[in-house]
Amino acid sequence: MVRTARAFTNIALIKYWGKKNQTLKLPCTNSLSLTLDRFYTDTKLTIADNDHDTVYLNHKLLDETQNKRILKYLDTVRQFYSFDDHFIVDTVNHVPTSAGFASSASGFAALAAAINETKQLNLNKRELSILARNGSGSASRSIYGGFVEWIAGDSNETSFATPIDENPQIDLTLLSVVINKGSKKISSTVGMENSVKTSPFYPNWVTLVASEIKEIKQAIAKKDIQRIGEIAEHNAMSMHALTLSANPSFTYFEPETIRIFQIIQELRQKGILAYATIDAGPNVKIICTNESITKVQKYIEEQLSNVSCVVANIGSGIQYI
Amino acid sequence: MVRTARAFTNIALIKYWGKKNQTLKLPCTNSLSLTLDRFYTDTKLTIADNDHDTVYLNHKLLDETQNKRILKYLDTVRQFYSFDDHFIVDTVNHVPTSAGFASSASGFAALAAAINETKQLNLNKRELSILARNGSGSASRSIYGGFVEWIAGDSNETSFATPIDENPQIDLTLLSVVINKGSKKISSTVGMENSVKTSPFYPNWVTLVASEIKEIKQAIAKKDIQRIGEIAEHNAMSMHALTLSANPSFTYFEPETIRIFQIIQELRQKGILAYATIDAGPNVKIICTNESITKVQKYIEEQLSNVSCVVANIGSGIQYI
Incomplete structure (x- = not known):
């Protein structure tokens, strides 16, 4: 049974503002965030029986313009892990626009985790953070709870988030x-x-x-x-x-x-x-x-x-x- | 017959923002302004027959709190030019608060020029700019018309405004x-x-x-x-x-x-x-x-x-x- 991946959004306390490598989404500096409990994305992947990716957001099929960023990301992931499968992506966003948070952080974190789950890649959290970063920089931090630092690094393998305090007892x-x-x-x-x-x-x-x-x-x-x-x-x-x-x-x-x-x-x-x-x-x-x-x-x-x-x-x- | 000195306000196009010497009002950088025709200060000085300075602003006598900055400035000037005279300062400000400009630029430029006139100091414009600067940094620029640069300098004698184009034919x-x-x-x-x-x-x-x-x-x-x-x-x-x-x-x-x-x-x-x-x-x-x-x-x-x-x-x- 393939499980649904859930990722929460995060708010940067020390901001990510500037990339030194656009393609790999390598930031110019470290950043530090707090993961929030209220807003999250649920994503479930099914392997398609054809060579097309299909994306449902909040139970609605996305068209070619709307799904472009996700399809491009899935291409990158396929190349990276050398597999050919395409997916039916079923994603439900609990980050309402009206809450003032970007949904790309929880969205790409959940998508990365869903790929890990469905393809049984057995990625550890660091690898998951790298995978999420390739979708959206700030998504790298949503892999962990609490206070999280994203280490800028200088290559795909060295740019990932790391927990500072996953369960801080702080008011x-x-x-x-x-x-x-x-x-x-x-x-x-x-x-x-x-x-x-x-x-x-x-x-x-x-x-x-x-x-x-x-x-x-x-x-x-x-x-x-x-x-x-x-x-x-x-x-x-x-x-x-x-x-x-x-x-x-x-x-x-x-x-x-x-x-x-x-x-x-x-x-x-x-x-x-x-x-x-x-x-x-x-x-x-x-x-x-x-x-x-x-x-x-x-x-x-x-x-x-x-x-x-x-x-x-x-x-x-x-x-x- | 002692004449009234008139100085116009100016707007900085390259801002003066930061002093390297508080006492001498030496700025950290040069700045560049445009003198404006609409707002000005008229100032006339009369030598007092006692050892007190009296300041009238818009025909109203200023009290000890209100005239403090001007009196301190006059003390500095007396010390600098080694004279003992005190003054009746009669200043009329045509820089209404509602116009959104500071009156200190035109105010101290007019006061410096009025001192020059009344005491017959025969200062040239550079010396006048230095004298005005000691009252308010931006006043140094109001000595000239048109586009004016204030050279930061590194001493009282080397920090003064200089004209870039006193009468620019520009729309x-x-x-x-x-x-x-x-x-x-x-x-x-x-x-x-x-x-x-x-x-x-x-x-x-x-x-x-x-x-x-x-x-x-x-x-x-x-x-x-x-x-x-x-x-x-x-x-x-x-x-x-x-x-x-x-x-x-x-x-x-x-x-x-x-x-x-x-x-x-x-x-x-x-x-x-x-x-x-x-x-x-x-x-x-x-x-x-x-x-x-x-x-x-x-x-x-x-x-x-x-x-x-x-x-x-x-x-x-x-x-x-």
């Missing part, structure tokens, strides 16, 4: 504040490429990430949420400084992003623990404690009408169900 | 978009100090400014407004990247700042010339041509209700009237 909760606004988006792939190529600050970003990874690992070991928040916020804002200093300048911020950042600073002045992290989009994720999160959510919903809030806790690694 | 017009919002402000002095001390990107800013000054001077020589705009916008956004990457992060942006930046990008997509520059505050100044400015102003006023627009053209240097 950290994440509030995702979603700005209900359809805005023209610069994809993270294009955004990071522009930053690497044109931001005069990029070389210093590489140095910064190295030192902040070190610092945040110390804070994680001490279960110091405030310090984790401070480092994560500074790292995220520095990533967005790379988009502003790209040439031409661009930003993922929307007006509401700035307002939420102002509110977070107001909350801290009231002594409420809240730190911002922002990915390649306008939404703000707020690092809170179990104590602070209710106050933070209440305050934000009072101040802003056009947002929705979603709470997530620390999640686990790949599961087979 | 450049500036639209100041003022966000009508009272927000808690981080002074530019504090903001730049935090950036120098804590932004990991600051060293690269110094290198960036050197190359952008060179490029913008070439664009000015060619009267290439689009290129001037591109360089100025990138430089301003890179300055704001320094605040985001400061530790802790901060920003001068308000929600409306982002909205105006989005509008500028929309306008450019329509083929309308518009480039943003932003100082240490939320307001956006837009570099336009005589042709584009009407469309830009109309579009902004249609999209945003809570802003006011002010048009300025290229202005001249110090005048005595």
Whole structure:
């Protein structure tokens, strides 16, 4: 009986922003994330009796444009493991767009695990992380639960995630504040490429990430949420400084992003623990404690009408169900 | 008959952001500005018959808190030129707060020129620029009209502004978009100090400014407004990247700042010339041509209700009237 693979999404506390190798998806720096419990992808593979891949997302057949990225990935995997089988991919995404998280991290982690399961490749977690990375860089981290570091490496075999603390006993909760606004988006792939190529600050970003990874690992070991928040916020804002200093300048911020950042600073002045992290989009994720999160959510919903809030806790690694 | 000194404000196209010497106001980098015709300060000095300085701003006597910065400056000047006279300072500011420009540039340039006039110091423009710089860094540039470069230097005598083109025949017009919002402000002095001390990107800013000054001077020589705009916008956004990457992060942006930046990008997509520059505050100044400015102003006023627009053209240097 072939099992379904389940992978959870993750939020980067130290951001992945820039590739040194586009094809292999090798990043310029390490990154560090927290796997979340709330959002996940379930994927089941069946070997097809023909030479075509078929992809169902949320029980709907994807057309040739929609399934392109997945088919290209399956071609890479076939070549890599020297097999010819094609698949019926059945994937169900529990990462609603309205939650403000990218689904590619959980999506490619679940797909990699499903291939491992169906083809009985017996990959260990490191190999699974490498396989997932070839689909989407951040998917490499969703193989593990808790705090996870993606080691940049310098080849396909040396670029993989590794767990920092898979089951941390820490009072950290994440509030995702979603700005209900359809805005023209610069994809993270294009955004990071522009930053690497044109931001005069990029070389210093590489140095910064190295030192902040070190610092945040110390804070994680001490279960110091405030310090984790401070480092994560500074790292995220520095990533967005790379988009502003790209040439031409661009930003993922929307007006509401700035307002939420102002509110977070107001909350801290009231002594409420809240730190911002922002990915390649306008939404703000707020690092809170179990104590602070209710106050933070209440305050934000009072101040802003056009947002929705979603709470997530620390999640686990790949599961087979 | 003692004449009144008039100095115009200026807008930095390559920003002054960071001091290497706080006391002498020596900047870390050169900067380059455009003097504007619309906003100015008129200052007249009379030698007092006692040993007290008295300051009238817009015909109102300033109290001990309000006049502190000016009195400290006058002490410095007395020491520097070895005289004992105190003054009645009569200064009228035609830089309304609602125009979104700092009045310290025109204010200290006019005061320096007024001291020169009243004490008959016979300073040349370079000496006047040095004298103004001791009051406020950006005041050094308001001695000249048109495009002006402030040479950073490394001592009091070597840090002064110099004209690039005092009377440029160029079709450049500036639209100041003022966000009508009272927000808690981080002074530019504090903001730049935090950036120098804590932004990991600051060293690269110094290198960036050197190359952008060179490029913008070439664009000015060619009267290439689009290129001037591109360089100025990138430089301003890179300055704001320094605040985001400061530790802790901060920003001068308000929600409306982002909205105006989005509008500028929309306008450019329509083929309308518009480039943003932003100082240490939320307001956006837009570099336009005589042709584009009407469309830009109309579009902004249609999209945003809570802003006011002010048009300025290229202005001249110090005048005595």
